[in-house]
Amino acid sequence: MGDMVSAIAHQWRQPLNALGLIVQDVNDAYEFGEMTKEYVEKLVKDCMFYISEMSQTIDDFRNFFKSSKEKVMFDLIQAFEEIDAIIGPKIMSDKINMRIDYGDGDDDFMVFGYPNEFKQIVINIIRNSQTAIEDRKQQEAFEGNIDIEISRSAQHVSIVITDNGGGISESNLSRLFDPYFTTKNDGKSLGIGLYMAKAIVETNMGGEIHAKNYKDGLRVTIVLQHGYQG
DSSP: OHHHHHHHHHHHHHHHHHHHHHHHHHHHHHHTTOOOHHHHHHHHHHHHHHHHHHHHHHHHHHHHTSOOSSOEEEEHHHHHHHHHHHHHHHHHHTTEEEEEEOTTSOSOOEEEEOHHHHHHHHHHHHHHHHHHHHHHHTTSOOOEEEEEEEEEOSSEEEEEEEEOSOOOOHHHHTTTTSTTOOSOOSSSOOSOHHHHHHIIIIIISSOEEEEEEETTEEEEEEEEEBBOOO
């Protein structure tokens, strides 16, 4: 819920600033006798545009966090565009570079499963990377990066999420997908995120998920069947 409110705040900041400028301009227009019919019509039109934009944000988030009732075919590129719209502004404001690579853009990245649950899994993984980078930044100055690569073979689609947050110990790595395991001791996590991610990806979507330390961070790989495999 905190992540969702934070993301909505980022999405709303620009239209709220625009509405604030419009309100201030109304006072100036009144002072200088510029309150014409044309001015008022434009004022109403501009205000309704920004209000509609904010309302659409609420609808987008509400639909995003609904549970998927049944398996459907969905496009990973569209899923990641929605993920980026949800958390991209917060990642950017934290001065972390997030790159999403779809290759040449000509591949078909359709998979069969639960789109909303999948998007929430990816957001959870990215948030873990974000937290690791923020923790590392408290110890040293460096440029935080989260790289996401999506590729496919004849039968599978792979999603590889790599960060440079310092990685985790080998003993913790072996328990990463265990229920209620967490490396956070400050109440930031219930420890169920990656356990549920594994259950959804492997049991419900017929794929696989695993993690390993890579260079100066952690790499999480999700492999799903391409298209409908029965």
